[in-house]
Amino acid sequence: MKFIAIQGEKGSYSEIAAKSYFGKKIEISNSFSFKELFDKVKRKNVDYGLIPIENSLYGSVLDSLDLLQKNSLKIVGEINLQITHNLLSTKKYKSSQIESIYSHPQALAQCSVFLDSLKNVKLIPSYDTAGSSKNLRENNQGKKAIIASKEAASIYGLKIIKSNIQNKKKNFTRFLVISNKPINPKIKRPKSSISIELKSIPGALHKALSVFALREIDLVKIESRPLPDKPFQYLFYIDFIGNLKDQNIKQALKHLKEISISIKIFGTYEFGKFIYN
Amino acid sequence: MKFIAIQGEKGSYSEIAAKSYFGKKIEISNSFSFKELFDKVKRKNVDYGLIPIENSLYGSVLDSLDLLQKNSLKIVGEINLQITHNLLSTKKYKSSQIESIYSHPQALAQCSVFLDSLKNVKLIPSYDTAGSSKNLRENNQGKKAIIASKEAASIYGLKIIKSNIQNKKKNFTRFLVISNKPINPKIKRPKSSISIELKSIPGALHKALSVFALREIDLVKIESRPLPDKPFQYLFYIDFIGNLKDQNIKQALKHLKEISISIKIFGTYEFGKFIYN
Numbered sequence: 001m002k003f004i005a006i007q008g009e010k011g012s013y014s015e016i017a018a019k020s021y022f023g024k025k026i027e028i029s030n031s032f033s034f035k036e037l038f039d040k041v042k043r044k045n046v047d048y049g050l051i052p053i054e055n056s057l058y059g060s061v062l063d064s065l066d067l068l069q070k071n072s073l074k075i076v077g078e079i080n081l082q083i084t085h086n087l088l089s090t091k092k093y094k095s096s097q098i099e100s101i102y103s104h105p106q107a108l109a110q111c112s113v114f115l116d117s118l119k120n121v122k123l124i125p126s127y128d129t130a131g132s133s134k135n136l137r138e139n140n141q142g143k144k145a146i147i148a149s150k151e152a153a154s155i156y157g158l159k160i161i162k163s164n165i166q167n168k169k170k171n172f173t174r175f176l177v178i179s180n181k182p183i184n185p186k187i188k189r190p191k192s193s194i195s196i197e198l199k200s201i202p203g204a205l206h207k208a209l210s211v212f213a214l215r216e217i218d219l220v221k222i223e224s225r226p227l228p229d230k231p232f233q234y235l236f237y238i239d240f241i242g243n244l245k246d247q248n249i250k251q252a253l254k255h256l257k258e259i260s261i262s263i264k265i266f267g268t269y270e271f272g273k274f275i276y277n
Numbered sequence: 278m279k280f281i282a283i284q285g286e287k288g289s290y291s292e293i294a295a296k297s298y299f300g301k302k303i304e305i306s307n308s309f310s311f312k313e314l315f316d317k318v319k320r321k322n323v324d325y326g327l328i329p330i331e332n333s334l335y336g337s338v339l340d341s342l343d344l345l346q347k348n349s350l351k352i353v354g355e356i357n358l359q360i361t362h363n364l365l366s367t368k369k370y371k372s373s374q375i376e377s378i379y380s381h382p383q384a385l386a387q388c389s390v391f392l393d394s395l396k397n398v399k400l401i402p403s404y405d406t407a408g409s410s411k412n413l414r415e416n417n418q419g420k421k422a423i424i425a426s427k428e429a430a431s432i433y434g435l436k437i438i439k440s441n442i443q444n445k446k447k448n449f450t451r452f453l454v455i456s457n458k459p460i461n462p463k464i465k466r467p468k469s470s471i472s473i474e475l476k477s478i479p480g481a482l483h484k485a486l487s488v489f490a491l492r493e494i495d496l497v498k499i500e501s502r503p504l505p506d507k508p509f510q511y512l513f514y515i516d517f518i519g520n521l522k523d524q525n526i527k528q529a530l531k532h533l534k535e536i537s538i539s540i541k542i543f544g545t546y547e548f549g550k551f552i553y554n
Contacts, residue, residue, distance in 0.1 A: 054503075054509070055503070056503055056505075056508035056509055057503060057505050058339070058503070059339060059502055059503050062335070062336060080508075080509075105382065105402070125382070125402050167505070168505055168506070170506065170508050171508075172508050172509070174509070202493065202495055203486075203489075203490040203493075203495075203496075205486060205496060205499065206483070206486040206487060206489070206490040206496075207490075209480075209482060209483040209486060210483060212480075212483070213480040213483040213484075216479065216480075218479055218480075219480075219482060219483075220509075221501070221509070221511070222482065222499075222501060223501055224336075224498070224499060224500055224501075225336055226331075226332070226333055226334060226335070226336050228333075228334050228444070228445055229445070229447065231333035231357075231447050231448075231449050232331070232333055232357075232449070232451070232497075232498070234498070
């Protein structure tokens with residue numbers, strides 16, 4: 001039995017992702033915040049943590065990125081989950097009757113087209129989608145609704161008022177599996193992640209990307225995040241194709257060190273599968 | 278008299294930034310959302326809009342970035358405002374007595390160290406810092422507090438329970454001034470902004486940055502945002518030093534077009550001053 005920390009309640013998208021990645025025989029440790037989740041993994045209260053890192057419509061989950069940098073945990077896996085949002089309530093109201101809608105800010109943003117079409121509805125950001133279902137069940141007053149998964153509807157006994165309310169059908173959230181130590185399985189389609197703080201020299205980022213381009217290492221993603229002590233200077237998160245054990249990647253990182261103030265290596269893992277639901 | 282649209286209420290940081298940039302003789306048009314603000318500028322209901330684009334601790338304001346891309350407005354100015362957050366309430370409570378705190382999610386994040394030190398306090402994200410002050414004044418029940426500017430305290434008659442509660446003293450928000458058309462003043466320290474969607478070719482981003490590096494054009498910032506119709510592919514926002522009228526920059530953009538699917542040009546403007554308070 002594996003113990004997996006996620007952020008959110010039963011029926012959350014993180015739980016669906018965890019079951020898709022590890023299979024159903026896992027014990028989930030629900031966490032209120034990402035910080036609590038990272039702490040559980042660091043203290044080895046759980047075997048792994050699973051965090052949302054990026055949504056294909058809304059972009060990176062900034063808290064997850066920042067906590068990866070602050071903590072010295074390794075990325076050991078990845079999974080991409082198709083997200084289908086649904087409007088749920090305790091009774092079978094019409095969408096037009098609903099007075100207020102609770103959900104996670106990212107879920108509200110991913111359904112903005114549908115939500116904009118409703119008149120006089122109050123949108124209330126809350127800490128997670130499934131947690132909102134639980135609150136709705138417990139404080140059942142007025143014509144309130146939430147946005148969550150179909151799984152949350154069945155767990156909390158809610159009616160589906162409208163299904164598939166997300167802006168785009170192609171809506172995926174990428175989750176990372178994090179652990180105390182790197183894994184060493186056979187990796188067929190390896191992907192690696194690092195972060196770098198570059199020296200303040202002209203063309204620094206161009207030079208850093210040359211390190212990869214010169215060796216024909218393909219970048220998958222680059223994301224900048226602020227350096228808190230240096231206003232308007234940045235840390236770069238870079239995902240690339242390849243295994244940290246490969247000779248050309250070892251050379252690339254050696255080269256990168258020459259032009260960096262610091263490099264953090266998160267690990268090599270298998271490219272995430274896409275799970276449709 | 279100039280008419281300026283901002284997001285938020287009287288006493289918001291956006292209002293302080295607008296007065297710092299344009300002087301006090303302006304008429305402010307308060308907007309509930311960024312979308313409403315952009316619409317006012319597009320329909321010429323106002324002369325300019327002023328939007329927060331980036332905080333030096335927490336990073337980019339994603340809604341502002343995405344609306345810049347969706348709308349065809351120009352960036353005509355910039356200002357950097359030092360942000361000092363304060364815990365405010367209707368009575369002179371002690372910090373430890375406060376039961377719930379309302380503020381904008383970015384303000385809550387910027388004060389996370391102080392907030393983590395409080396026990397059993399409920400943090401409630403709300404649509405803006407000054408708007409929370411107004412609500413607190415109007416629904417005065419329980420030991421509630423908000424995080425906002427000193428200006429908001431004086432406008433809404435609130436007591437300062439604790440001042441300067443942000444994580445770092447070096448906390449700046451960068452605001453952009455947007456308009457229907459580019460300006461053409463004499464610009465001493467020019468900065469320009471564009472966004473590009475690159476072709477899916479190996480080393481595409483490296484090639485794009487070469488366009489600047491080859492001409493010794495300094496990049497100030499690069500930020501990636503998801504392309505909604507292409508999961509896990511990205512649009513890049515690039516800020517660089519120089520005027521779009523300069524010959525080397527014209528050449529650079531011509532070169533960039535060869536490797537891009539699309540380029541959007543937001544304009545040239547004066548590097549933002551730093552305003553301390």
